[in-house]
Amino acid sequence: MGLRKKVIWITGASSGIGEALAYEFNKKGAHLILSARRTGELERVKENCSNHEESVKILPLDLAEADQMEAKAVEALAMYGHVDMLINNGGVSQRSYAVDTEMSTVRKVMEVNFFGTVGLTKALLPEMIKQKSGHIVVISSVMGKFGTKFRSTYAASKHALHGYFDSLRQELYEHNVNVSLVCPGYVKTDVTINALTGSGEKFNKMGKGQKNAMPPEEFAKKLIPKLAAGKDEIYLGGAELMGVYLKRFVPGLFSKLLKRVRVT
Template structure:
């Protein structure tokens, strides 16, 4: 698969992985649609990209699941079609289960799971009509195994795998592809913006996140996985081995994560 002449829609495009994708894909002879909540920041990202004339900005809030059809119609009208939807938008969480308000769990599910699902379902008829389409979903290694202080985040990411595995099965006949991207630690602001027990932002960087993969290096590997139309790609450092350890022995991954004392 190449990005040549494709229309790629990226959510969560205002910073971190989404911004990195915009900057690198802008050089791939494709058209981009950038979405997140803040139009001014999206415009800033667009203007930092090469070929900004091939980039459109479409503000979108993933928590507003009832208006996704209107967003999809507008997105299609910008360049006449959508070929690839990169579901990158979302938030994280850092707090013990016993202290975490159920409202935090609800918000993580609404944004990370239901928002992504609602947007993807709204776009699905367009993909089916064209007998072509590619969903790229930025999940996490926490969608494959778990870690302490991320219960709501792990729950939402695990749910994404269940939904998109089913979608891949149902629409294989329509030539619709699904690639699940599972990052490990990537040096973005995801930890600073993570919700704590009462719903407030953590406000500081995790040590492991700070030592994570550089965004540009991560995005290069992610783009390679999309080109290969991989079902799943695990991108990070040593932490990616947790996926394989979990398959071998759930008890062993439990012990290893306990010893890591990751927070």
């Protein structure tokens, strides 16, 4: 995949996987649109990119405001005239037992992870269909393939993304627009620190799985070639990825194993 001057729009670009992807695409000569809520952090990421005045634009947005996505798409398209790839990376996690999770928290996670992602994608789709090319990338999770304790709403939001974008892929095939679902295992980011508790407050703890996980820079380097191959579904991580295959082939055994696992 030749990336020089390709226009890549990345949400959640102010930290973690999104930031690492921004740097990796920038090294390959892509033109970037970086989005997240924190304008100051987006400016920092931009400044860390080479040739940033010409090749990096920032477009602050809040995925919780799904009704703003059409206007944001118009702004993004005005920056370079088109978008070749949309990487839906922005999102929020959750760490609480289902019985203790307030419905307002459930709705917030779904609003950001599902409705925000769908809203932004739908806003950009007409232009990709018109140009007869494009690539929609969704950073999901292994939690999109199975659920565990302490992550009920987060897993539900990721499962919903799989159902929606698997269907969308079939609709876009004739328009030459690809859809890739990316399922990371543990990546060393602040995802658990920023996760919501049942009451909607920040969890403020680094999850055990994240502490010694794959660095986001390594994740980004491994992901880009797989995107170039046009894979429908991409898995990147460690031993935790085995859960996907255990769930598929020996679901009864996998369920028994999960009941004994202590998750954080």
